[in-house]
Amino acid sequence: MKLALVGKGGVGKTTLVAALAKRLAVLEQPVVAVDADPDGNLASALGVPEDAVPEPIAHMRDLILQRTGAEDRGAGLMFKLNPKVDDLPDRFSVDTGGIKLLVLGTVESGGKGCMCPEGALLKALMQHLLLRLDDHVILDMEAGLEHMGRASATGVDAMITVVEPGMRSVQTATRIQKLAREIGIKSAFVVANKITEGYELDTLKRALSGQLVIGMLPYHAELARADLEGRPVDINDRILAEAVNRIAETLEQRLDNQHITAG
Ligand SMILES: Nc1ncnc2c1ncn2[C@@H]1O[C@H](COP(=O)(O)OP(=O)(O)O)[C@@H](O)[C@H]1O
Numbered sequence: 001m002k003l004a005l006v007g008k009g010g011v012g013k014t015t016l017v018a019a020l021a022k023r024l025a026v027l028e029q030p031v032v033a034v035d036a037d038p039d040g041n042l043a044s045a046l047g048v049p050e051d052a053v054p055e056p057i058a059h060m061r062d063l064i065l066q067r068t069g070a071e072d073r074g075a076g077l078m079f080k081l082n083p084k085v086d087d088l089p090d091r092f093s094v095d096t097g098g099i100k101l102l103v104l105g106t107v108e109s110g111g112k113g114c115m116c117p118e119g120a121l122l123k124a125l126m127q128h129l130l131l132r133l134d135d136h137v138i139l140d141m142e143a144g145l146e147h148m149g150r151a152s153a154t155g156v157d158a159m160i161t162v163v164e165p166g167m168r169s170v171q172t173a174t175r176i177q178k179l180a181r182e183i184g185i186k187s188a189f190v191v192a193n194k195i196t197e198g199y200e201l202d203t204l205k206r207a208l209s210g211q212l213v214i215g216m217l218p219y220h221a222e223l224a225r226a227d228l229e230g231r232p233v234d235i236n237d238r239i240l241a242e243a244v245n246r247i248a249e250t251l252e253q254r255l256d257n258q259h260i261t262a263g
């Protein structure tokens, strides 16, 4: 499964990515958790100690220059658009309880879809992870999909937009949904997070008209407390485990049905 999690800041993307990845690790399935949020903190949600967090790939100047063969030729910058990347997931990820954490970092470009050596390397790496690698891949994205190209989008089995009780997160979800269609994401689902009562879920569903809500995570004070105290997401927590199992199973069923329909 190749999943991309998106949604407004603070809705719970990183929490859900960590929980889904940990569930797969418990099931002994190979999974790469990718921190693709420039302001990412997936490492801490997974419980990777600060001094073991890998350097973001986008910041590895020498690697980028070496792989893209970038050189300044006066008239313009020349570099390879298809650098070798297949060794990078193993070389630059850190293993945490059976999950490989890969940190991508930011491309300093000031524009989207930067045509620079860093952008070329990250794009090639994203395509490798989504189109060629056999492991499950779960992407913890920044709010939207702005930096995902069409080629990568075709490798995403499902985009999950996280929303919380609040119309601002719904507005973000609706904007992302439109973008997802434009770049060719096959399936888009919504997970409602931080739900305390049925009224909230009903209101969100109504506001998300047309977007498929496949599950929800209740507001769970232990999750907020864990973050406050700098502790990772704990998949042994019964409430979290049950909610995440339900979400993952619904998702897997949906995707299976789609494959049958498509075949
Ligand atoms: N279901 C929940 N119940 C309570 N707190 C939650 C829940 N989900 C996430 N949180 C808390 O909300 C904050 C933001 O979550 P995070 O996963 O970092 O969001 P994002 O990655 O979308 O910015 C964190 O402090 C997290 O612990």
Ligand SMILES: [Mg+2]
Pocket: 013, 014, 015, 037, 040, 041, 140
């Ligand atoms: Mg996050």
